[in-house]
Amino acid sequence: MSRAAIFLDRDGVINQKRDDYVKNISELEIFEYVPNAINLLKKNNFLIILITNQSIINRKIVTLDTLNAIHKKLQNFLNEHNTSIDAIYFCPHKPDENCDCRKPQPGLILKATKEFDINLEESWFIGDSQTDIEAANLANCNSFLVNDSHNLMYAAQEIIKLKNSSV
Ligand SMILES: [Mg+2]
Ligand SMILES: [Zn+2]
Secondary structure: OOEOEEEEOOEOOOEOOOOOOOOOHHHOOEOOOHHHHHHHHHHOOOEEEEEEEOOOOOOOOOOHHHHHHHHHHHHHHHHHOOOOOOEEEEEOOOHHHOOOOOOOOOHHHHHHHHHHOEOHHHOEEEEOOHHHHHHHHHHOOEEEEOOOOOOHHHHHHHHHHHHHHOO
8 A cells, every 4th residue: 555755855854954065974963853753754654755965976075975874873863762764865966967866856756656655645745945845846746845933843743734634
């Protein structure tokens, strides 16, 4: 049976965004409410899938090993709080490579949808930029734009409210 998912953008949603990119584990500053928000979503039966543009790979700013270490730090932090992200998908390409996976392209959403048998109609993309919303629109899933005052925790609560009111 197909499942609903919450697709999460990384920078600006899970952790503090940096103009010069998150280049090492010490630059990954995870927002304190993230474990609770993910826990809440998982309790409501959503798969949690991270979808992130990381052109720093093909710009040769960080290696794949470093990116993996950054994501391992995130998972370890979540595990310490008894939760986790189910899968992490990233696009390594630069804009001029014209790939189909760099948001606003929906390639990674569609790939995850296939691999996890996701019901897109009941799924949401939570992001902090217009490209996240565009990717969600192209994939035909719902979207939620977050900002400093309406963050991931707020989005999680609102999505669950909507889910419970529609059944
Ligand atoms: Mg972002
Ligand atoms: Zn790509």
